Amino acid sequence: MLSANRASSRRLLSCPCPLLSVEPTRGLVDEKLRVFVTNLNPNQQVTIHCLHYSEDRDYWEAFGHYVGDEQGTVTVAKDSSVGGTYTGVESMALMWSLRPVPGSRTGLRLRKSDVLSPMIFHISVYDGHMTQDFKQLTPLVTTVIERWYMAPGVQRVNVREKGVKGTLFIPPALGPFPGVLDMWGGGGGLVEYRAALFASHGFVAFALEYLSIDEKKDINTTYFEEAYQIMQEHPMVQRDRLALVGLSFGASVALSMAAYSSLIKPQCCICISGSHVTPVRNTLSEVYKDLNRMLYKMRVEDNQVIWRDIILPIPKDLTKKVDVGRIRCPLLLVVGDDDQNWATLESAEDIERMTEVAGNRHLLKVLVYPGAGHLIEPPYTPHHRATNFMVYGKHKVIMLWGGQTKQHAYAQEDSWEKMLDFLHQHLRCAAPQARL
Template sequence: MALARARILAGPCRLNGGGSAWQRGGQAPWRGIGTSVAMTESSCCPLLSVRPQRGLVDEKFRIVLRNLLPKQEVTLRSLHHSEDKDFWEAFGHYISDENGVVNVVEDASVGGTYVGRKPMGLLWSMKPIPGSRSGLRLRKKDVFKPLVVTVSVYGGHVSKGFSEIKALATVVTERWYTAPGVQRVDIDEHEVKGTLFLPPGPGPFPGVLDLWGGGGGLVEYRAALLASHGYASLALEYLSPDRLDVKPSYFEKAYQVLQSHHLVAPDRMALLGLCLGACVTLTLVAHSKVVQPQCCVSINGSHVLPVDQSIDQAFLHFNKNVDKMVTDKNNHIIGRNHILPISSDPAQKVAVGSIKCPVLLVVGEDDQSWATLESAEDMTEMMSKAGNDHLLTVLSYPGAGHLIEPPYTPHFRFSNFTFQGSNQKVVLLWGGHTEPHAHAQEDSWEKILLFLQQHLHKSQDFLHQAKL
């Protein structure tokens, strides 16, 4: 087993850099430059640039502010208006160098929603603006529209009242889950419902069955991003308030639908699951004779909750152990104890000793929803005894919570949640602390992509990529 522990006064006028349009339909280069300038009394033509102005959500950008006075105090702020009509913001306090330049990649924020040299802090430290509704979570719904983030600069070190202050310079950036050429295909066949995202090109492509958690519904953005990285990804809908009795055969049919698609390589398949979706993933690769992937990824799930008969098993377990769920001082539900203590009886758990494909476990050590750290330790012991622990890689992140998502997604320590079946609305404590959680998301995503590449791409694929 491999173990990795990841411990300025006038309104702005805009100058758009050339070649900055997002290429959709073969129009223009998709990597662009955004710039904005403004004349002020205290500095001459402040210039703010964000490169690339348009890019994938997991792509780093570079923010540079020039033409300031030496040692000038400024605030960089990001603002996003979500599809749910809520405003999210982050901001950092900077001091320009002797040349009047702030380079966010190299310079440290001395205050704000993040501190230190954090090039992507304006994204991952976003929070709802003061006065917003409580318990919010930022999730993309329409993946064929960008996540629009406005980056602005203000004179001085500002922490509130941004709407009452004129920005010195502003750039509007776009963050996309879909790269140019990615196709979306609605799936409704053999009782299977979901969305298939296909990369651009002739194929065939490796296939990934993408399973989200107990919140239910159809969640597309991770599958869209996987397609942007070359994987035919099926975001599967398997939970709804009136549909909890989902048998393993449903997931097997979904696997076969993906595997049989003419643009999918049938011998290069993977499963990726988060939360309850991770429990399903582990159950399938251990017990199913139909689902035989080349590898699988489990993000903050557990083998302690087998769903080899029906998904309803999980909800019966929750109801049976509801007394183990406690609340914090803010009445946020802490659910991690519902699978503790972990049984020593192998019959009560997924038979992980029978897994025959490489498994990547991603663990948030401050997960307050599931006891994922204890589960990973028990899985390691079980697979060691069975002699297949060489197939197991564990990425364990101190300070990370339950919702480990693609890079630069804002961290939510808690959020509103509706239990499927009962329709009960609560606030769940997911855990994690913003900076280490952001690190876990960035590091684990990079390693997930490397893991998929290692096990789903043939040698000629690596050779082709090396030539590019």
């Protein structure tokens, strides 16, 4: 190692002063980066490294190995990485291939809690093709960038009304705007970052909290109807242009409300990595009791919990699933075919059959992504194949979500663009989009 450091030091002395350009230096998390390195020696080998210190006080890194051209230039969007945490021509892999640095805690997941602050990344260039001990190496050049979920002017408003808890995000332009009721899954708590990003694209978004570890009362369907009406009655919301968006268990809620509620009449629904086999007809405790009775189907492989078999085989009995044939608005399903947490592919196939029988197949659009797992998040979020998870807020396990990194990254980028297009199309949104 000592001789390698000496060799690196000799190369540094002979190198010109490299220049690193990363644009934008301050932008939204779904904006693509443009990364250029210039003023290298011809055909010089370099490592481009990205480092992030998370809110959970863990370090995450991604890096690619590049060879400069005859002019001493590397363009990440055009040049191929020959090694590192990714290979090939990948313009955004410095974000989506992030992983905990060696020696970190196991089962980590990178998520943003405080959307009022940016995610900060240090992007550096090192001489040679390095794979470890970056902290002990001196970079040729470093730049710092900010990635935001909230665009300038987006308002964040706490909601504590009619027993409903959540956060409302309002775009900065003149309203009123179309609205999105945003619901996450069984992990519980208040998750705001996707709603903040929706607001940055011209929608009033309501991040709804409905599962909490310290929850003292059971949630019933009235809770979701109250949340929907709070959005309808807000002066910055167009009451007849509302959508439901749900991920995992949140998708079950969205499907159930769209099918059965007399008060919730969305113009469209988006269900990400969800199923219709866990209908919400009365209280959430009833749903969880039904799930508990199926836990014997759970598998554990390599100390990782696999839940997808819990709802298999898909029942034929309509009393055991949402009657999706009752849904009268456009419905978008986003599915990863390597989802190891939930039987979303089989569920999507059954939903297709049910809507065909009901004469509503024309309202359904299904996006199936090969190699994608369960946690389909906003674009360029790192892929997490397995992470820590609290089961019912009591027992920590390693949950297998599935997915292969590059395919999953593609699914996140493509589905986010298609989800925004879907919302704009069916909510007829002509509001300007904010940019940093």
